[in-house]
Amino acid sequence: MTAAAVEFSDVGVRFPNGTTALSRVDLTIQPGEFVTLLGPSGCGKSTLLRLASGLESATSGAATVSTDRIGYVFQEATLLPWLTVARNVALLAELDGLPQREVSSRVARTLELVGLQDFSQNRPHQLSGGMRMRASLARSLVRDPELFLFDEPFGALDEFTRERLNDDLRALWQRERFTGVFVTHSIAEAIYMGTRVVVMGAHPGRIIREYDVPFGAERDEHTRYSAEFAALSSEISDVLKGAMS
CATH class of the missing domain: 3.40.50.300 (P-loop containing nucleotide triphosphate hydrolases)
Structure with missing residues (x-):
């Protein structure tokens, strides 16, 4: 069972x-x-x-x-305003100690999954509310949560x-x-x-x-x-x- x-x-x-x-x-x-x-x-x-x-x-x-x-998405996107979308998404994977090549691969895949691949170099203030939530989702998704x-x-x-x-x-x-x-x-x-x-x-x-x-x-x-x-x-x-x- x-x-x-x-x-x-x-x-x-x-x-x-x-x-x-x-x-x-x-x-x-x-x-x-x-x-x-x-x-x-x-x-x-x-x-x-x-x-x-x-x-x-x-x-x-x-x-x-x-x-x-475990991935956790909160009510607010809580993105770091001084980092790009890609750097925000990479943050947790880097804290997990993954090699940089693996981090880059995961970030690219995750941004594509949430439809933000064309906004990877934008900063949070340049995104709509919905896009910020997508970025927040991607930040947790990059760790491949179960x-x-x-x-x-x-x-x-x-x-x-x-x-x-x-x-x-x-x-x-x-x-x-x-x-x-x-x-x-x-x-x-x-x-x-x-x-x-x-x-x-x-x-x-x-x-x-x-x-x-x-x-x-x-x-x-x-x-x-x-x-x-x-x-x-x-x-x-x-x-x-x-x-x-």
Whole structure:
């Protein structure tokens, strides 16, 4: 039996001020899944990502990850403004101690994967918001991660740019076959991106429902506007409203 990529077993997180961020969370993510975490602010979505990355420890229970090859894309691109796109992308590979020839090869391949090959010598201020997020994605992708964590990477973008990047990220996931865990506040984005949607409630953070997404790997605007998509969106919306009432 294949080991889970990520497993949370009866996980609880309590902050020093007494706030319970997560309570009795059980979640298993298999290799190759793309799981979306959906819920209101303060329900512990980002805390789960930090547990998976090793940036935070559980107060109770156990968080187990099967790999140390982890990519992490944050809400802000956080690129170094004085470096070119290529140098920003190369940074983590260089910190890993890879030979310069290997770094250069990986950077070239990664920039092509995210569609920034013609902008390698630009600096961050010369890029649009969407392009900066592509560069941030490339910076983590250059390490060839087996597990990719996304903390609302497209939340600050306009709807058109977000949908385009959703499509590009799904295509990238299909090609590279990493395991993805993606945090969002958007029901539509959670359904469109995920193989599974995990709905969370707050105070304390907990899982209240899981949905296997009934669409295949190939998705487009017809998926977004289908009756089945609308019905699932409505059901999840009702669950979220019920959890907050």
